Amino acid sequence: MKKKITWNLSGMEVEIIAKHHLTHLTDYAERNDIVFLEKGIDLLTDFTAITFVIVEVKFVDIIKNHLNPAQIIDL
Secondary structure, three states, rough: OOOEEEEEEEEEEOHHHHHHHHHHHHHHHHHOOOOOOOOEEEEEOOOOEEEEEEEEEEHHHHHHHHHHHEEEEEO
16 A cells, blocks of 8 residues: 655745755655655645655554654555
8 A cells, every 4th residue: 555645845946845845855764764656746825736656564663753744644
């Protein structure tokens, strides 16, 4: 089973912020042997965005406990 894990971001340069956040998520995953099936950014407005990763369910608890996501969605 797969899960989509999201983080909400906002700010004047939200696209830059979101890309930077995704870089940190990727670094974290590499250090902790977490496999992202997919990752990306959804720009909602000029000032709000969502970064997301899709992972197998076995990685959800470590991400939830360490990275404080906004939402975890069943896929």
